[in-house]
Amino acid sequence: MRKMCLQMVHELARHDERVVFMGSDLGHGTLAEMQSELPDRFYMEGISEMNLVGMAAGLAMEGAVVYANTIATFLTRRSFEQVAMDVCHANLPVRLIGNGGGLVYAPLGPTHEATEDLAIMRALPNMTIVAPADAEEMRQFMRVSVDHDGPIYIRLAKGYDPVVTDPEAPFEIGRAVSLREGADAVIVTTGIGPRIALEAAKRLAQRGIDAGVLHLPTVKPLDLDALEARIAAVPVVVSVEEHSLIGGLGSAVAEFIAEAGFTTPKHFRRIGLPDAYPTRYGSQASQLEDFGVTAERVEATVAELCGSARTVAGLGTMQRKGDGKWQSRMISSHPSTQGQRGTALPG
Amino acid sequence: MDLQRRPNAVDWRGLATPLDTRSKALREDVLEIFESSRRGHLGSTFSLIEIIRVLYDDILRYDAARPDWSGRDRFILSKGHGCLALYVVLADKGFFPRDELAKFCAPDGILGGHPDHKKVPGVEASTGSLGHGASIGAGMALHGMRTNSKHRVVVVLGDGECNEGSVWEAAMSAGKHGLSNLTFVVDYNKCQSYGTTREVQDLEPFADKWRSFGCAVQEVDGHDVRGLRATFNALPFDGRRPNVVIAHTVKGKGIPEAEFNTAYHHKSGMNDDEIAGYRAALGSYR
Numbered sequence: 001m002r003k004m005c006l007q008m009v010h011e012l013a014r015h016d017e018r019v020v021f022m023g024s025d026l027g028h029g030t031l032a033e034m035q036s037e038l039p040d041r042f043y044m045e046g047i048s049e050m051n052l053v054g055m056a057a058g059l060a061m062e063g064a065v066v067y068a069n070t071i072a073t074f075l076t077r078r079s080f081e082q083v084a085m086d087v088c089h090a091n092l093p094v095r096l097i098g099n100g101g102g103l104v105y106a107p108l109g110p111t112h113e114a115t116e117d118l119a120i121m122r123a124l125p126n127m128t129i130v131a132p133a134d135a136e137e138m139r140q141f142m143r144v145s146v147d148h149d150g151p152i153y154i155r156l157a158k159g160y161d162p163v164v165t166d167p168e169a170p171f172e173i174g175r176a177v178s179l180r181e182g183a184d185a186v187i188v189t190t191g192i193g194p195r196i197a198l199e200a201a202k203r204l205a206q207r208g209i210d211a212g213v214l215h216l217p218t219v220k221p222l223d224l225d226a227l228e229a230r231i232a233a234v235p236v237v238v239s240v241e242e243h244s245l246i247g248g249l250g251s252a253v254a255e256f257i258a259e260a261g262f263t264t265p266k267h268f269r270r271i272g273l274p275d276a277y278p279t280r281y282g283s284q285a286s287q288l289e290d291f292g293v294t295a296e297r298v299e300a301t302v303a304e305l306c307g308s309a310r311t312v313a314g315l316g317t318m319q320r321k322g323d324g325k326w327q328s329r330m331i332s333s334h335p336s337t338q339g340q341r342g343t344a345l346p347g
Numbered sequence: 348m349d350l351q352r353r354p355n356a357v358d359w360r361g362l363a364t365p366l367d368t369r370s371k372a373l374r375e376d377v378l379e380i381f382e383s384s385r386r387g388h389l390g391s392t393f394s395l396i397e398i399i400r401v402l403y404d405d406i407l408r409y410d411a412a413r414p415d416w417s418g419r420d421r422f423i424l425s426k427g428h429g430c431l432a433l434y435v436v437l438a439d440k441g442f443f444p445r446d447e448l449a450k451f452c453a454p455d456g457i458l459g460g461h462p463d464h465k466k467v468p469g470v471e472a473s474t475g476s477l478g479h480g481a482s483i484g485a486g487m488a489l490h491g492m493r494t495n496s497k498h499r500v501v502v503v504l505g506d507g508e509c510n511e512g513s514v515w516e517a518a519m520s521a522g523k524h525g526l527s528n529l530t531f532v533v534d535y536n537k538c539q540s541y542g543t544t545r546e547v548q549d550l551e552p553f554a555d556k557w558r559s560f561g562c563a564v565q566e567v568d569g570h571d572v573r574g575l576r577a578t579f580n581a582l583p584f585d586g587r588r589p590n591v592v593i594a595h596t597v598k599g600k601g602i603p604e605a606e607f608n609t610a611y612h613h614k615s616g617m618n619d620d621e622i623a624g625y626r627a628a629l630g631s632y633r
Binding site (some may be wrong): 040041043045046048050051053054055056057058059060061062063064081082085086089090 | 464465471472476478479481483484485486487488489490491493494512516517519520521523537614
C-alpha cells in the first residue's frame with residue numbers, strides 16, 4: 001500500500017505539474033525515480049516535521065498540490081500545530097501521508113505507533129481523513145486525491161495487506177463501501193479492518209447470524225447517508241478499528257448513533273485499542289491479537305449483541321430506553337480497561 | 348528597564364534615532380486604534396513601524412487593488428502580534444478602508460489581534476502562533492525558485508520568536524535550497540514578553556547563528572529609514588543564500604516610558620488619560 005501510494009505520487013506528478021512530493025528523511029531510495037525524472041518536484045527535507053508541513057503549506061499557497069510523507073506519529077504529534085494552523089486553517093491542498101498507521105511499527109514501540117492519529121486529525125476543521133484497506137483501494141483513492149479541495153490525512157497500513165476491495169471500483173472521497181450485506185447486524189470499519197470484519201461475518205453466517213460489513217475508508221467526513229441506511233435496518237452495530245477507542249471511527253459512529261434518532265434501539269459496541277500506550281513489542285498482528293482486535297472477538301461481540309437484541313425484542317422492552325435492566329444487558333462480559341466502555345482488552 | 352543594566356554584548360542602535368513625520372503619523376494611527384480597542388501589543392508594534400513602512404513605501408511590489416496579483420512580492424508578518432504596524436500601513440496603502448481600523452478586535456471587524464489572511468486583504472499568511480512564518484515563507488520561496496518567478500518573499504520574525512526551534516529548521520532548509528529570493532527580517536528589540544532576550548533566552552551571537560545556518564546577514568538600525576532602505580535595496584545580498592536582516596530596534600519606540608519596558612509588550616484596558624499621555628509623549632519625541 002505504501003509503495004502504491006508513493007508510486008501514484010510519481011504517476012500523478014507526471015501528468016499534473018502542480019504535484020510536488022516532500023519527505024522528511026524517509027526512507028532510503030524513496031521515489032528515487034521521481035527524484036531523477038522530476039527533480040524540481042521532489043524535495044527531501046531533513047528530520048524537521050514542523051518545517052516540512054510549514055513549507056508544504058507555503059508551496060500549496062502558491063498553487064502546488066503537496067504530498068508530504070513521513071511517519072504518522074511525527075506528522076500528527078510533532079507538527080500538529082503546523083497541520084492545524086498552516087494547513088487546515090488555511091484549507092490548503094496538502095496531503096499528509098502518514099506511514100505506519102495504527103500498530104504497523106509495533107516492533108519500534110510507542111514512539112512510532114500511531115494509535116490516536118485519527119482522533120488527532122478528526123478534531124481539525126477542514127481535514128479529510130482517508131484510511132484505505134489495501135493497495136488497490138489506495139490506487140483508486142490517489143487518482144481522485146489531486147483535485148480534492150483542502151487537506152487530506154492519508155493513513156498508510158503495513159503493506160501487502162490482502163486485497164478485499166474491488167480493484168475496479170472508483171474511489172469517492174466521503175463515500176462508504178458496502179463489502180457485505182446483512183440483515184441482523186452491521187460491522188463498520190476502516191483501514192485494515194475490512195479483513196477482520198469480513199472474516200467475522202463469515203464465521204457469524206455459519207452460526208446463522210447475517211452480519212453485513214460497511215467499510216468507511218473516509219473517516220472524515222463520514223458517509224452519514226450510508227451509516228443511516230445500514231444502521232436503521234439492523235439492531236446490532238459493532239465498530240472495529242486499529243485505533244484507540246477514543247476519537248476514532250468507533251467514536252464517530254457512536255456520536256452519529258447517539259444523535260440520529262433511530263426509532264428502534266441499537267445495540268452498539270466498539271472494538272479497538274485501549275486508552276493505554278502499548279507495553280509490548282512483537283508485530284502488528286500479535287498486538288492486534290493482544291488487544292482483541294480480531295475476527296474472533298468481533299464474531300463473539302456481534303453474536304452476544306444479537307442475542308441481547310432478540311431477548312429484549314422478545315420481552316417487548318424496546319421502547320423503554322433508559323431502563324436499568326436494559327442498560328445492564330449492554331455491558332460487555334469481556335474484560336475492558338478501567339473506566340473505558342468498549343471491548344478493548346487491557347494492554 | 349534600568350538602562351544602566353543593559354548588557355554590553357548586544358547592539359543598541361536605534362535608541363537615539365529620531366522619528367520623522369510619517370513614522371509619528373503611523374504611530375498616531377495605532378494610538379487611534381487604541382481609542383476604540385483599548386488593547387493591543389504596543390511595544391511589539393512600535394519597534395516594527397519603520398521596517399514595515401520602508402518595505403511598503405520603497406521595496407515591495409504589490410497592487411493594493413489586486414492583493415492576489417501573482418507578481419506581487421510576498422510579505423509574511425511571522426510575529427503576528429505586531430499586526431497593528433501592518434494594519435496601519437495596509438490601510439494607508441488602500442488595501443482596505445481606514446474605518447476598519449476602528450473595529451480592531453471587534454466582533455464584526457476583519458482585523459484581529461493576530462492577522463488572518465482569509466479576512467485581511469494584503470495579509471499573505473495567518474500568523475500569531477510563533478515559529479510558523481519562516482517555513483511558510485521558505486515554501487513560497489522554493490516554489491518561486493522552481494518556477495523561475497521574479498517575486499521575492501520577506502518574512503518578519505520577532506527576536507523572542509527565534510526561541511522557536513521551527514525557525515531554525517526553516518533556516519537550515521532555506522540555506523540548503525539557497526533561497527536568495529527569501530529574506531528574514533528580525534525585529535531585534537531585545538525584549539520579549541517576560542523580560543529581556545538576554546535574560547529569558549539569549550540569542551547572541553545572533554548574526555553568527557544565522558550565518559552558520561547558511562544565510563547572508565546584514566545588520567541595520569531598525570528605525571533608520573534611510574539605512575533600512577539601503578539595506579533592503581541591496582537584496583539579494585549574494586545571490587546564493589537566503590538573506591537575513593537583523594534590525595536593531597527599540598521595543599515601544601516613540602513613547603519613552605514604553606521603551607524597553609516589558610509592561611508595554613501588551614496593554615489592555617487603556618483609558619483615555621493613558622492614551623492622551625502616549626500621544627503627548629509621541630508628539631514631543633525627538
